[in-house]
Amino acid sequence: MWIKCPRCGEILYNKDIVKNLKVCRKCGYHFRLTAEERLAFTLDEGSFVEYDSRLVADNPLNFPGYPEKLAEARQTTGLSEAVVTGEGTILGYRVVIGVMDSRFIMASMGAAVGEKITRAAERACERRLPLVLFVASGGARMQEGMVALMQMAKTAAAVKHLDAAGLLYISVLTDPTTGGVSASFAMLGDIILAEPGALIGFTGPRVIEQTIKQKLPDGFQRAEFLQQHGMIDLVVPRARMREILGRIVMLHVGEGN
Amino acid sequence: MPTILDFERPFVELENKIAELTSFSREKDLDLSGEIEHLEKRAEELKRSIFANLTPWQRVQLARHPDRPNTEEYVRMLFEDFIEFHGDRCYGEDPAVLGGIGRFNGTAVTVIGHRKGRDTRENVSRNFGMAHPEGFRKALRLMHQAEKFGRPVITFIDTPGAHCGVGAEERGQSCAIAQNLLGMSALRVPIIVVVIGEGGSGGALALGVGDRILMQEHAIFSVISPEGCASILWKDPSRAQEAAEALKLTAHDLLALGIVDEVIPEPLGGAHRDPKRAAALLRERMVQHLETLKRVAPEELVRSRCAKFRQIGLVSEEAGESG
Numbered sequence: 001m002w003i004k005c006p007r008c009g010e011i012l013y014n015k016d017i018v019k020n021l022k023v024c025r026k027c028g029y030h031f032r033l034t035a036e037e038r039l040a041f042t043l044d045e046g047s048f049v050e051y052d053s054r055l056v057a058d059n060p061l062n063f064p065g066y067p068e069k070l071a072e073a074r075q076t077t078g079l080s081e082a083v084v085t086g087e088g089t090i091l092g093y094r095v096v097i098g099v100m101d102s103r104f105i106m107a108s109m110g111a112a113v114g115e116k117i118t119r120a121a122e123r124a125c126e127r128r129l130p131l132v133l134f135v136a137s138g139g140a141r142m143q144e145g146m147v148a149l150m151q152m153a154k155t156a157a158a159v160k161h162l163d164a165a166g167l168l169y170i171s172v173l174t175d176p177t178t179g180g181v182s183a184s185f186a187m188l189g190d191i192i193l194a195e196p197g198a199l200i201g202f203t204g205p206r207v208i209e210q211t212i213k214q215k216l217p218d219g220f221q222r223a224e225f226l227q228q229h230g231m232i233d234l235v236v237p238r239a240r241m242r243e244i245l246g247r248i249v250m251l252h253v254g255e256g257n
Numbered sequence: 258m259p260t261i262l263d264f265e266r267p268f269v270e271l272e273n274k275i276a277e278l279t280s281f282s283r284e285k286d287l288d289l290s291g292e293i294e295h296l297e298k299r300a301e302e303l304k305r306s307i308f309a310n311l312t313p314w315q316r317v318q319l320a321r322h323p324d325r326p327n328t329e330e331y332v333r334m335l336f337e338d339f340i341e342f343h344g345d346r347c348y349g350e351d352p353a354v355l356g357g358i359g360r361f362n363g364t365a366v367t368v369i370g371h372r373k374g375r376d377t378r379e380n381v382s383r384n385f386g387m388a389h390p391e392g393f394r395k396a397l398r399l400m401h402q403a404e405k406f407g408r409p410v411i412t413f414i415d416t417p418g419a420h421c422g423v424g425a426e427e428r429g430q431s432c433a434i435a436q437n438l439l440g441m442s443a444l445r446v447p448i449i450v451v452v453i454g455e456g457g458s459g460g461a462l463a464l465g466v467g468d469r470i471l472m473q474e475h476a477i478f479s480v481i482s483p484e485g486c487a488s489i490l491w492k493d494p495s496r497a498q499e500a501a502e503a504l505k506l507t508a509h510d511l512l513a514l515g516i517v518d519e520v521i522p523e524p525l526g527g528a529h530r531d532p533k534r535a536a537a538l539l540r541e542r543m544v545q546h547l548e549t550l551k552r553v554a555p556e557e558l559v560r561s562r563c564a565k566f567r568q569i570g571l572v573s574e575e576a577g578e579s580g
């Protein structure tokens with residue numbers, strides 16, 4: 001199996017690229033990851049225990065076509081929702097972790113995603129563990145209307161509780177992080193990391209271009225741009241992510257966690 | 258010239274006719290009172306039947322009605338001794354958000370709201386009520402100030418959404434909205450949110466996390482504009498009417514969904530037909546909620562506010578397939 005790098009056009013052998021954490025050897029392009037890949041690249045092998053795997057969306061507005069859309073997303077991804085949450089260890093340090101998967105309706109946030117993120121934060125509080133969220137999302141899930149929008153407030157309040165408990169929350173912004181998710185828990189980390197080249201913003205670039213009727217400069221709303229503008233702490237290449245996360249957690253809990 | 262919506266036309270035409278007849282009868286000293294009374298009755302009935310059967314799309318049009326009372330006008334009608342405060346102490350002043358302090362029913366309060374204009378010139382200068390990050394940051398600054406002095410906060414929501422543009426992104430639109438959600442969820446003074454017009458997505462919610470969310474009868478609150486929804490979903494913005502129905506964005510829909518706490522009635526024909534009456538109806542309910550909330554201890558206030566948002570969209574494990 002061969003894959004073409006969407007940035008430099010290099011033809012890459014599938015096995016090689018997985019070995020390289022799905023980063024193009026030639027240009028450093030970071031391919032989007034599935035939740036399963038992200039967990040495998042981040043956590044110590046065999047350490048993951050999933051939370052709330054049976055928690056799924058219903059159709060609060062009876063939005064036409066939504067159940068079919070959900071069924072299709074479940075079918076193609078094998079996931080029950082757009083976020084996988086649970087517990088595991090990074091370099092031996094125990095964390096609560098959540099990983100969003102953009103293949104699932106652009107990892108949009110409806111009630112189930114909001115609830116899973118909130119519960120993950122609550123479990124981090126109960127167990128006094130750090131929370132690490134790998135964020136990717138197109139925003140609030142339109143088909144769940146205001147129920148989806150309100151998940152922004154609900155997850156922000158959940159982060160506030162972690163904060164009040166003096167616990168560490170690291171959000172890692174990956175490609176793409178936009179809309180209502182970027183404007184809630186994603187941007188509320190004590191420490192905000194991002195993957196190189198990740199698109200991060202409130203309004204997507206296409207909508208901005210249509211609105212201002214101008215072409216946006218190269219690199220606009222990319223992770224490096226956000227770091228330059230003081231919005232995130234650090235851009236971390238995938239190859240170093242596990243080590244950096246482990247080191248941050250280590251510096252917060254000391255040794256012998 | 259007032260704007261007349263299509264569905265308003267039948268009774269507005271009748272009302273104009275009544276006005277004509279009245280002045281005609283006065284001029285010519287003719288007694289047309291029987292006829293006028295008959296027409297008035299018909300206009301009233303017509304209005305009643307039209308407003309009893311409004312479609313979601315018609316409510317969208319009412320919520321965006323150019324003559325609908327805006328934040329500034331409600332502030333003038335509802336508060337005494339109001340003083341406007343400017344700036345986020347960080348980057349700039351955003352005219353799309355109005356903020357300040359004043360007295361409401363005897364209590365000193367902080368007032369914040371999206372600021373739409375009355376005409377095109379005003380709207381341009383206020384960016385049609387679409388805030389930049391500095392507008393949201395000004396709002397949060399004023400809320401923290403309110404907290405320090407134990408003042409309740411009253412916010413008015415009326416915006417198509419947060420501003421979309423290069424500067425807004427560079428200065429952290431996402432971050433500003435997120436900070437407001439977090440800040441409001443923990444604020445140790447009462448927050449009453451009143452949706453008076455258009456509640457447009459994240460830009461609206463950034464002033465919308467409160468102990469009470471009150472919504473005027475013809476206001477809307479939506480995750481996305483119906484036009485935006487239709488163009489994403491069906492690649493056809495002209496299907497906005499359909500989207501307006503699917504999105505459940507009306508006050509009564511949102512009350513049923515448990516998103517808002519109360520629907521506040523408007524004068525027959527909508528707030529723009531009688532702004533003073535609309536303000537009086539608002540005042541009555543706001544007074545009651547404020548008096549209740551003033552008696553709640555700060556810890557309990559924050560706890561129950563968070564609990565209220567916590568239970569929105571509680572999903573059961575049994576729903577759908579097991580995985």
Ligand SMILES: [Zn+2]
Nearest residue numbers: 005008024027
């Ligand atoms: Zn490449």
